[in-house]
């Protein structure tokens with residue numbers, strides 16, 4: 038398997054990871070050290086998924102509690118949430134959903150929440166609009182990506198009273214200075230959303246104390262940290278397992294920057310893709326790891342670690358390891374120039390990915406009335 042080692046380049050100074058900001062994450066090894074995380078170890082997990090095998094999941098916390106629960110078939114849960122901050126979901130979110138699917142398929146009780154309170158507080162998205170986006174786009178997207186709607190408990194933060202009640206209890210457990218140290222700010226909207234998120238992460242344990250895995254991007258690490266602090270301190274009242282987490286790498290934007298959707302000229306990849314015929318254009322404009330001249334590329338090969346087309350194929354479009362290896366070999370050997378490589382791999386695999394997805398999405402949308410929605 039090609040080893041991915043993009044995002045190198047250590048810089049001095051501390052990384053401040055702000056869940057509502059746009060900090061660039063460039064060095065995952067450093068994050069592991071600074072946050073005191075574990076490396077993600079595929080060997081611990083039965084039938085590792087693509088995200089595990091290809092190193093997209095790079096770190097976590099208390100992972101053994103979950104792999105043990107899977108192997109010993111003990112009760113555990115998996116929970117994540119996504120803000121309805123825009124209408125559609127960007128492609129990178131597929132990684133989180135695939136991780137949720139993995140844990141669901143391996144026996145976790147599964148929760149997927151729509152962070153409508155957080156989107157209202159931090160982005161000004163009304164609860165009504167958040168709900169519309171959830172029903173029309175977000176939830177059908179999760180189902181189309183493979184979550185089993187019969188086995189997933191979906192809810193909106195605003196409709197889950199247990200979550201907000203628990204948030205109020207948890208808010209007692211952290212001081213202003215501690216909050217500032219974790220988040221770098223005590224902005225009221227952030228304080229509110231953060232405690233609601235603690236409520237989200239812990240409420241499945243109100244019925245039964247059990248380990249839980251929270252698949253998220255590394256930007257969510259501050260929330261996990263605060264939740265673990267709170268859970269430790271709640272011991273007297275109700276016992277909680279400290280939540281486990283698995284962190285995935287970011288999918289870069291098409292232009293190679295770390296935040297999706299910044300460069301409108303290049304375009305963005307979202308689910309669903311209504312305009313499949315525009316994929317050629319998007320992929321042709323994407324940043325590659327090609328060399329300055331044709332001669333140089335034939336001689337030295339391209340640099341897949343720097344190539345967004347390769348990254349998208351690896352993280353999303355090419356499921357079969359054989360196809361991905363071929364693309365990699367064709368690149369590093371200089372056999373394929375970027376144009377040939379995109380025509381052979383990037384474009385056809387992307388088209389297939391989105392065509393399959395779109396079909397499943399339409400199907401899921403039709404069945405939205407049957408969704409198991411918690412009130």
Ligand code: TRP
Pocket residue numbers: 056116117118119120150152155233234237238251253257
């Ligand atoms: N904060 C997350 C986001 O920005 C959404 C979220 C809310 C969440 N509650 C959660 C994520 C609980 C994981 C677990 O999208």
Ligand code: SF4
Pocket residue numbers: 325326327339340341344345346347364367368369373374375376378379
């Ligand atoms: Fe990327 Fe393909 Fe060019 Fe290699 S040959 S840099 S994988 S587009």
